Every structure is written in structure tokens, then in C-alpha cells.
Amino acid sequence: MPEWRNLDELQSFDALRELPKVDLAAEMAGENGARRVSRYSVPMAAGLAWNYGAKAVDDRILSALRDLAREADFTGKFRALYEGERINTGENRLVLHHLTRGQLGKDVIEGGVNKRMFYTEQLRRIADFAADVHSGKIRNEAGQCFDHVVQIGIGGSDLGPRAMYLALRNWAKTNGKAFMEADFISNVDPDDAAQVLASSDVSRTIFILVSKSGTTLETLTNEAFVKNALREQGLDPARHMIAVTSETSPLAHSDDYMAAFFMDDFVGGRYSSTSAVGGAVLSLAFGPSVFEAFLAGAAAEDRLALEEDPLKNPDMLDGLIGVYERNVLGYGSTAILPYSQALSRFPAHLQQLDMESNGKSVNRFGEPVSYPTGPVIFGEPGTNGQHSFYQLLHQGTDIIPLQFVGFRKSQLGTDDVIQGTTSQQKLCANVAAQIVAFACGKDDADRNKKFPGGRPSSIIIGEELTPESLGALLAHFENKVMFQGFLWNLNSFDQEGVQLGKVLAKKVLSRDTDGALRVYSDLLGI
Template identity: 75%
Template sequence: MVTWNNMDTLASYQKLSTMKDRVNIIEAMSGEEGAERVKRYTTPMAAGMSYNYAAKEVDDAILEQLAALAEEAQLVDKFEELYNGAVINTGENRKVLHHLARRQLGKDVIDNGVNKRDFYTGVQAKAADFANKVHAGEITNAAGETFTTVVQIGIGGSDLGPRALYLALENWAKTNNTLKMEAKFISNVDPDDAAAVLNSIDVSRSLFIVVSKSGTTLETLTNEAFVKDALVKAGLNPSNHMLAVTSETSPLAQGDDYLDAFFMDDYIGGRFSSSSAVGGVVLSLAFGPEVFAEILNGAADEDKLATNRNLLQNPDMLDALIGIYERNVQGYPATAVLPYSQALSRFPAHLQQMDMESNGKSVNRFGEYVSYPTGPIIFGEPGTNGQHSFYQLLHQGTDITPLQFVGFKQSQIGTDVVIEGTTSQQKLCANVAAQIVAFACGKDDENSNKAFKGGRPSSIIIGEQLTPASLGALLAHFENKIMFQGFVWNLNSFDQEGVQLGKVLAKRVLAHDTDGALKVYSDLLDI
């Protein structure tokens, strides 16, 4: 039986809190000691990747204390309860089952007589069958032409995760001849977003996926109407071009407005829904069901590692607890996610939502205010672009920001050129290696403007190549990291009440039911 306690009541955390500034990483990462540390402080991940934390401000004593915290906080036990169907989302009285959508963890979860594992597997099978029929030309437009483009209409978790995964594999799929359909995404209620996408495609040969669990999301319904209007103006029947991904009880599931509907349930939150029909339909259409299955398999293999009680063999929990040390003991307010892969250009944005929506809380699972910092600010950009943008602050700013690098030894496309004796990929890898050491060790200079203090902690996830399996493992790693941190902080990481207030006030503005400052802003915007 697990118990839920605030972090600051745990004896292991109280001892950890006395270990501030214990490690000087300038010294630890220098010379032969640094070389040995890089070899030793690494943990295998799924899909042939590894998590290296040599440049973090930890040593064996801190790691031992983090292991004690993991045990006292019952992190693995809580994870087991989650994937076996306990009501972990206490705010909404719901189970949390996105791991089950990957099929390979835990017991069967029976809910109202329904085996949820079978439910998720059935939805994926239906999406696969539909995609195969589209690719084979068995499902066409009214003129008998094949569909060439799929457009996802959704916002938040219905957009960020699937978009990030699609962009991550688009060039890989082209190189491996597995790109079946081009995918586009409409999310912003700004009409320029939808108009720009519609102007870039042949709507007569496009499928549109409307994604909303509740079927009531204002931005998504507005964009759906925008697209339907464009289809009608083109002389097309919208019901021949539109799909719905929604819950069985939502308004979108009723009637004959859609070519087909694929169901999700309340047990998979939006930001964790890429493993469900939210990601499965669009990615199966874009790449083929086999590629989506590889993503799920990579995620499932990483999930298995997250069940290991040995902290040093559990990369997701280890990353999470080092983050706890940085946030709560060292006092760092933010974390930068820095993928040295252009294909991961939107991955930081997905992690931004996943982390900040999950653990951006100031009350615990019981509605009581906590007395310690919780989720950090997450931001990021691909390297080397970020080096020419915000790395100035990371290197010499007054605040220290922990860094999470992601790098791959090989490019996806394989096209490269040798310039000044090295390839572009070698230059990319050299940059990330140099940055890790530069952030850790710094550089002395008599001119203080050119001096770098160092002592800036970082970790790196290293893989051979960004593939469907490694992408799935990367996705699961961060999902599990966020989950473990929420467990330590005693938060409900699976609701998002902070998102709801803006929706309510926006509806008031549109209904002209406003007063005070809200009315003044409405008048200023001429609504």
C-alpha cells in the first residue's frame, strides 16, 4: 500500500537538502578524473540510447541519497499502481493509462466490464486498417482519387505531441520510402493558421482529423468550421473528408458528419495522448501503421526500464531525481532542453506543455499548498541554432539553468559533405560535446567580459540515429521523468485546472458578459 506525503516530510529528502553545493563540476569534469566520470556516470536506455549525467552536480553520496528518496517516496510502487489501474488522477477521479496504450506493462485493467488494454489495442487496429485502406486506394475522394495529405485539427496535447513526432520522422520516412502521406497541423484559432495550411494543400485530396476528447474545445471547433467552409466552397462534401478522434460520448461521435471516428477515453490525458488514437491515426496515415507500432515498441521498452528499483539502472527515475536535486536543493528555476537534431525542432515545445502543465502546481494531491518549489520552467531550441540565440545567458547569465542535451551519432537523411576535413554531422556532434564541457568547466580570462565561470550542469541522451524506436523511447523517458517528479512533489500531475480559467473568460467575452478590466480589454480589441 503506497502512502502520499509531501516531499519535505520525508527523512531522505531532509538529508538530501543538507547536500547543497557538494560537487564542484569544474573540478569533477577536468582531466583524467573527468574522462573517467563520463564513462562511469551513464545509464542505458531503450533503443540503444544512453543517459549520461557526468556533467551534473552529483557524486556517489548524492546518488545514494537520491536512491533512498526513491525508496522512501515509493516511486516504483506508485508507478505500478498507476499502470495497473489505480485512480491516480485524484482531481478528476480518473485512472491514468497512457502506458497501457503501449500494451506491454502490467495487469489487465478492467473498467465497467471493459478490458482497457483490449480497448486501446482495438482502436490502434482500427486506425491501422483505415490507414492501410487509404494507402491501397480502397478509400478515396468522391472522384476516385487517392488522398495525399492528412491534416490534424487540434490544440494542446492534440497538436504538440503528434506534430513533434511527425516532424521528427518526416525526413527519416522520406529517406526510407515510408512516407505515405504528407501531414499538416492546424492548432491556433488565429484564422491565418488554418488559411495558410489550406492554401498549401489540395483540399480535394486531403483528409482532416478533428481531435477533441470532449468535442467542445472552442479553438478546434472553430477551425473545424473553417475547414468545412473551405471544403463546401470547393464543391466537396465535408463528411467525405473528415475524421474524428474523440470520446464515445462527445458531440463529435454523434451523427454522420465524419467519414470515420476513432475513440479515446478520459484515462489518457491530452499531453500524454501521442500513444493513443490522437497520435496513432495521423502517424499511421502519414508513415504507415508499422512505423507507429515501432514508436510504441520503443516507448514500451523504455517503460519497462522505468520499473527497475535500482536507481542507477532506471534512467527515467534517475533523470527525475537529479532534477529534484537541482530544483529543490540547488534552487535552479528552469531547465533548457537542447536537441542537437533539427528533426526534433518541436520536441521542446511538446515537453514544455507536458512538464509545465503536469507539474506547474502549488497544491498537493489533497488540495493543500506545498512549501517547496515544484515544476521548473522548460524551454529549448535545436542546436546549433540555440547557440546563436540564448546560449549567451546560459553561459554568462546570473542564473544557472540546468541543460538537457539530446544528440545522435548519425544523421537521418545521410547526405553530408566534408568541409575543412570534417562532415557537417561531425561538426554537430563536436558542438554538443564542446558545449557540455564549456558549460561545466568554463574558461578563465583576465577580461571578465570574456571569462566563463563554468559550473553549469548538464546531461545528454545519446543515440545512434533518430528512428521510430528511439523517438518512442525518448517520448516515454520524459513522460516517466515528469511522472516521477510529480510523485516526489506529491502532486496530481494529470489534471490541468490552470488551463480552464482562460477558456471560461474567453466565452464570457464572446457572450459580452464582461465587466471591469475584462470589458476594457474587450473594447480595446473591438470584440
């Protein structure tokens, strides 16, 4: 079994802290900058590449990071995870999201069940159901084909699948894979569900209820809202709804649903896009073959994450440099900046993935840690972000590392030339310019116009956002977060921080309040 130690107990971390810091602005200037950008790049799966030429590292720091990965036993801890050790110490659970898209090691048997076979069986059942819907074998009461799907869930049951759907929607239209439009209901605010229903023909809509426990308050409230809307139109909700849940939940074998597809406790919500949670909506929207390609991209990136040498492992190296920035350079935030409108909700998904996983102040054994852990994650797609918060990124008092994502081609393939260049060329020109502007800055006698530079970034570059490259992109960030949790000695797979508010909300709804809780309840008219 791997040995789990705090970051500040590792000798290689002490050595890392003693190394001279890199003057990024100087390093990125002139031909030296060109050599850095050409040299500091690692291939990813599905034709992607992670370029870290504009990160504040050099060969000495990279060598120290390699020593850190070895002393922290990244390889042994990753193997323990994917071969079924109970890595989730907070809930005493296995961590098996990698197994939803491929097998990296030996069989994982739990409760007499081969878990890889369990996941593939659920995806086969989803594929069969989607095929029956698309072929018209499954129809509504009037004999019409379904053409719309709405997912009802919250947190990981919404953010990841919604981001993946939006990421592939235009690609699917271009490639003849757009079978059904999809929408999502997540917020218990009734305006959320009402807005989706108002713009939907509910008679031709399949609703997917996603709740592992079958007891999620927000999700069940929205389910009731939807069922009422169906009944008001004389429709039988049971002929319009399916469930994605655990086999032990009250939803699993209910007559209220056309079908139920299963997940388990070993795939956390924020890691569930490659499970039935993402599989049902994406297979209905785009077809099972697209979802399979998405899984293949994720599985290929996972295999790259097995590489022991961090300089050949993009996921591991991204995680290591992130810890260096957080714990040596003292940077407390990271901005996710996709220059792709299709990835408009990807930063929101990564916000949950990273901050819910590594937003912890105690280690795996419940002991307080004496060093910073997970950073604040935020972001928006370019170029909109440039006209929003980039002012602070360029000239603010805090240095915030930046993660760009860019593609050479658009999904819809438009290439109209406007003022001498295409829109895609203008988009790519902006991301290239921003990387250099952040790193190199600009001197000016007018201090208001001076850019200090020294703002580190990396970029993931690909030819086009496809199902395979999206899967690889998702797995890259999941693995990065995992490796960082290993270094910080955290349990990255529970989320106790979301529980207290739920408990207090139930007290408010049951009128069991006192003190400040009672006053706030009164102010809100509850």
C-alpha cells in the first residue's frame, strides 16, 4: 500500500522551495521565448497538446518536480485508486470513475460484482434505449417520436453533463449526429423549471431524473414540478420519464419511470459525466456512438496518466506545476479560459471538480494541514473574458495563473473572410496575443499603461473540439485534480462541505429554527 504523507513532510518539497524563482518576463522575451514555447510541450490524447512554455518553470524546477512526484509515489497511489483500494477515506469507498471508460489494471470486484462489467452493462442498456427512441420504437401517447430530452439534476448531475452537451452540440449538427435537443433543470428556483417547460413541447419530451440516493431535495422538487406540468396536459408522467440512480434507491424499480439506469457510490457526482449520469442524456441527444467516442478520448488520456515520468505525463505535470504555483509562489486562484464558445460551461464544471475535490483543510486522516490547498477556480470563454475580468488579470495586485484552451478549427466550419481574416483566425490571434501579453507585459512611462508581465499560463491546443478531444480534455483535468490531492494528502473524493447548509435548510423548512437562522427565515418570508 502507498504511504500517505503531508506535502511539507516531503524532502523534495523542501528542495523545491529553495530553488531560484524564474523571471518569466525575461525568459519569454525574444528568441529565448520562442525556444521555450517550442520545447515545453507534452502530447495529450486525441491530438491535443499541453504547452507550458509560459509557465514560470525551468529545467531545475522541472527536475525537482519529478523528484517530488517520485517521493509522493504518484504511480503507486494512482494504481491503488484504479485497482479498487478505498481511496475515499471520508466515506470508506472505492474511487472508480476511470473504470467507467476503460480498465487500467486488474479486475475490480466489489460485493461479488465486476465493476467494469457493471458500468459497461449500464451503457449498453442506455444505448439500446436511445436506439429505440431514435428509431421510433419508443413513442409518446399520440404515437409521435420524442425529439427533446431534459435532464433534472443538480451539482455533478447537471454541471458536467450540461457542459459536455453544449460542447458537442454544434459538432453534432455539423456531423449529422443531432438526434434530440437537450435542456437541463437544476436550480430549485421555480423559474428554472418554468423557463425550460415554457419553451418545450412536453408531449414530445423525455425527462431524465438523476439522483444517486433518490432523495435529493432540489431534484425531487423539480421532478414534482415537471410531473404536474405533464398531468396538466393530460399526459402520463411515467411514459415521459426515466431515472438514473443507484440500485438501492427508491427510484430504482418504480413504475413511475419507463426505465432506470444505474450508477453507484464509487463514482462521485463531479466525476460522473462518463457514467450513466452523462451517458443517458448524451446518448439520447447525439447517439451512443458519439458517447462511446467521448469515453474513448477519456480512456486514452487516462492511459497517458499512467506514465511515471512527469515530463511525459501532461496530467501529472500540470498538477505538479499547479502545486508549485500554489505552495511555493503563493498564487491562490486559477482562471480557466477556453477560446471556444462550445466550452462556455466548462469552467463552471471545472470549478466544481477542483474546488469540491481539493477545497479541504484537513488531510486524509482528519488532521489539519499547515499549507494552502485547492485554489479558487473561475473563468469564461474568450474573447468575452477579455472585456470582463482580464483587466485584473493583467494589472491587478494578484498574480493568477491562467489555463487557456484553443482549437485551430471551429466546429461549424465557417470560414468567411472579414477584413482579411476569418473569425476563427481572429479568435486564435487573440489567445496567442494574450499569452504573450500576460507573460512579457509592456513597459510605459505612464504607469496606468504599464503591464508588469510575469503572469504564467499554459494552453491546451487541438485541431477541433470533437467527442474524442472533449473526453481527453475532461480526463486531463480530472487527473490533474487527483494528482494534486495526492500531493496535498487530501481525500479528494468526498464533499462534506456541502452538507451543513442542506441540514440547516431542512430545519428552516420544518420551522425548527432559532437565533440568526430564525431571523433570516423571517426576512425571506419562509
